[in-house]
Amino acid sequence: MDQFLAFTIVGLSTAAIYAVIGSGLVLTYVTTGVFNFAHGAAGMLAAFAYWQLSDGWGWPVPVALAVVLLVLAPALGLFIERVLLRPVQHLGEAERMVMMVALLSGLIAAARWIWDPNVARPLPTFFADRTPIHWGSVTITWHQALTMAVAVAVAAGLWALLNRTRTGAEMRATVDDRALAGLTGADPVRANRVAWVLGTQLAAVGGILIAPAVALDAQQLSLLIVSAYTAAIFGRLRSLPLTFLGAVVVGCMESYLTGYLPQNDYLPGLRLAAPALLLFLALLLFPHRRLRGRDRRLAPVPLPSMRGALVFAGTVVVFGVVLATVLQGTDLITLGPLLPLGVVALSYVPLTGYAGQISLCQLSMAGIGAVVWAHLGAHGQPWALVVAVLVAAVAGALIALPALRLSGVYLALGTAAFTVVLDRWIFTLPSFHVLGVRIALFEQGSLEVHGPSMLGLRLDGERGLMVFSAVCLALVSLGVAALRRGRFGRRLIALRDSEAAYATLGGNLLVARVAVFALAAGIAGLGGALYGMQMRTITADQFNLVAGLPIFLIAVIGGLGYVGNGLFAGTAFVGPNILLDLASWTPNLVAIAPALAGMGLAGSPDGIVTRFRREWDPVARDRVVLPALLGALALAWLLRILDAVNGWVLLAGVLVVAFALREYAAARLRSPAEPEVPVEWWGVRRPWRAEDGEVLARGIARG
Template sequence: MEQFIAFGIVGLSAAAIYAIIGSGLVVTYTTTGVFNFAHGAAGMMAAFSYWQLSVGWGWPVPLALATVLLVLAPAFALLVERALRPVQQLGEAERMVMTIALLSALIALARWIWDPNKARSLPKFFADQTPIRFGDVTITWHQALTMIVAVVVALGLRVLLLRSRTGAEMRATVDDRGLVALTGADPVRANRVAWMLGTELAAIGGILIAPTIALDSTQLSLLIVSAYAAAIFGRLRSLPMTFVGAVVVGCLESYLTGYLPQNEFLPGLRLAAPALLLLVALLLFPHGQLRGRDRQLSQVPLPTVRGTLAFGGVVVAFGVVLATVLGEADLVTYGQIFAFGVIALSFVPLAGYAGQISLCQLSMAGIGAIVCARFGADGQWWALLATMVVTAIVGAVIALPALRLSGIYLALGTAAFAVILDRWIFTLPSFHIGDTEITLFDQGSVELTGPTLFGFHIDTPGETTVFAAVCLALATLAVAALRRGLLGRRLIALRDSEAAFATLGGSLLVSKVVVFAISAGIAGLGGALYGMQLQSVTADQFNFIAGLSIFLIAVLGGLGAVGTGLWTGTLLAGPFNAIVALWPKTQNLVHVVPGLAGFAFGAQAVQHGGISLMRSRWDAALRDRLVMTVLGVWSVLLWVLRLLDMVNGYVFFAGLVAGALGAMWWGQARHRPAAGEAVEAEIPVEWWGVRRPWRAEDEEVLDRAIATRG
């Protein structure tokens, strides 16, 4: 009994921290409509900043706390509020990507500033004071302080929200921002207060929990999973129920630590318990109307057959060029472009067409790597087909509980699934089900080799690179064909309105299962190709945080564009690796750039899509045969010079970039409208087909415009 009470006190201490962090998350979401995935990272940065001031620089504890909580945290909150204000009326994926970008940036920034290889620890508050004893039960002053702060936060939030004008403005903003403005209140001020309050609570929680665990950027940031579970208990609205959920999560973690049997299969279960509880809460609790459902949906491009075939040829040619101009060591690094591209392409049918937000695609890729390693150990060609089938089945299974989830709830559910795989399933040793042995990563790594096709074994980095490029090209053609077909139109209708889709006879069950299966199958193929390129992969390479980076870049490119695969793979494995190769000291800085860029420019990029913006600049050149012929000749000439070793690799790629930019500018100059000539973008809809040729995609544009206005 004494041990039970002792573990209960530890659990309540952790619950108090989860309640503080979770209440900040709920306040921010219910006031602004933005679900802040970077909420835990804000607490992590506060903990590191407090360590730097109090331990690193020797500041007095009160001064360090005042600086973090009264200066740094509010300033950070105001910066985030200002940056996120333009995206509040966009779609859910677009709003999420900003906070995901911030999460990635803060983790990379922390690892850059504070070397992760150096151990750091924060002393507990009042560590030199005699603990409080109740019989045989001991409570440290740090635990007591944590519980007291949680009670003060609960009372303070109740007074603020129910007994103050600011609280009334915040609650009113949740219901109708426009109506609040008409009454003389200021919704922007309410948003600022919410962001400041939420960030303050995240900072308090991060500082309180940091002394009980190691100061690690990823671990502290992912503590938010426990706060997610607590917030879901309150259905992202109720602060009292959020506190109840925090108690459940904290006590569950503590009692699992104390009473979980000691064997090789269960240690990861305690780490995955918050994610499991989050998933169960999402599936069992009813969910109300999501904030911000009046989203502005972007148009899904309709790829042409000719354009898609040309793009597929460019992808394969790109793979051949890399395989012939780079050495084997460089190919292991840059050849990942095509594997990452296939994984990123899996977002297009799922999120781009069907509007189903998934944050576990890299986990699906991990499953694909495992399956391919087990079935294709001797180069069996059919292992890739088996990989796609098995991962598709897993994706279909995920789709079944996802039927009652949408938007933020679906994103949280798939995130929970990814964390469960990271912390538990992927860490399991080999086990048996009946007479069948099941081996995952087996607490180590798995070895992969290329397939044998038509008697030819693909085993060198160059051959694997070309093979991966061909797979990306074929997958891109398949996704484009899906968009042009009946299923693609059904998925877009599902994205536009699930209720309308079901009313008109569409099956939500069949459509969601099919699109989840297709997406998971593509991601599984990408995971197998990634493993072949590296020849050996570990579970850590398919973790949840790494998957967020892929999602971030894919959204910035445009989830509906079939070129998203090549865009994402190129950005992830191309220029950033080249910069690090040239200047090794920039490694940590390079990891910060994608997140900061997404946060800084995401509002414009996610609304229009980076690929769409690039296509608009290239459109004139792509339609001009002379320009493209000259560019092709220039590229081939550079390639031949590189093969003859007359230029080095840097000159070769610099020449390609220069030629591409020159072709773009030349095409724009050749097709610049003359003075007085009507610009196509300014031609009214009623003159389409008269003042400019009618296009196949115009019918869909008109149908969407009529439906929106109606």
């Protein structure tokens, strides 16, 4: 009984922290309609900043606390409101979510940049020097008592703010109808600002209180938020009292699992994954509706011509061959994942671009593909690749079934929870048997992966694998283009644009959603297997939630409706790896780049791929410039193969020539060779053309 009470106290103390963090999340969500994926990361940053000030620089604790909670946290809150969210306010829910995912990814990368992850930073608990309070058989440390007191104070403070102040009334009014609240004299912008400042402060309080109990690790602290998310979902992202109740359930459950879970090889991961499992269950069990109306702004899904798709696929293969022949040494290894991760990113096009399902678990599906290939394809059997794709597809279908009840931000959360369950528990399991079949995963360490044997060739070198990956990406791109042009693609888009209309026409929502999840997971599984082949050894960490976020961000920035997004996302995500060896700080820059790019989404909300196409279209149409460009590229390639120029000169030269030719082509398009002939001289100063009659008729009709 004493032991039970002791675990309860620990649980309640943790619950108090989750309640504080969760209430900040609810406060910002109900006021601004934005689900803050970076809420935990804000708390993480606060904990690091507090460590830096108090422990690193030796400032007194009260001063350090005051600076973090009253200066830095509000500043971050205002930054989020002003710099990140206001530019995307007019865009959809998905874009606002991307901003927060970018912030999460960016804050983790920034923290790792500033504070070297290889240095241990113990953070002492508050009042560590005081003797714990003994209360009968129960012992409570002063830190635990403090966390509970803070939670009570936060609850009382929030109640008073929302119910007893004008600002609170404005915040509640903004929840119901932003425009209407504005008409009645309330200030929605101010309400938003207050919500972001308060929300970030609450995250900071939680982060500082929880950091002494866990290691000061950027990723781990940011993902502790999963427990606070679960608490907030208990409160349906609306109710503060229910959020507090949820926090108690989660905090105590974690504590009891620590105390009572039997010790064996299979269960330690379950304790780590339990909050995510609970989050998944809470999402499924609690009915929820979106706060705001339906999102009407959807990513465009242009119809690719089959000829265009074939040309593109050919380009992908040529690109792979060029890469494989010009890269040398470590560049071959660092750029190896370019095409495989392009395949993973391409899986977002049917899933999120066409069908509108936001999934944060695509890299986990890639992990499943990689594991299956590593075990079954050890001797390079091609059929093992098919099995890897099929197993990943089945896993995708299995997620789709429970996820059918979810959409938008809830689906993103559900798939994120699933990813956490996979990488904290399932991927860490030792091998086990199901119905006599031995299931092996990462074997609690790393796995060796080999290339395939095809057509009598054993593809085990980087160059061969790069070409093989290019062929796979080209084929998948062609497949996605065919999908977009075919019946299933139309159905997916229809389903996303209007579920009601699709259902009343006789369409089966369940079948379509399960099929697209399976398809996308299969594509990601193929990408994962290719990724594994390039990396040669894989660990579970390479497929975790945080590793997958930048790929999602880059795919969104590329434009989720475009078949060309696979090549773009792979290049944009892995291409910067050529900078890795340049200086000690370049790896950090490369790590933070996708997040920064994600934050720039408002600049081209329809995707970079469409902008790229628009800008390079004059080159593609020009019968002089296009051959010139192709000739220049071929020459550059030849020079590199003959070792006449090095890689950097090649890259710089190709870029200069390409951009110069683009400008030239654009200029040619702007000033047609033949001068404009006034309409009354048509047929006199220049020959009469077939289309002239129609042009004249239209002009007259308009007049």
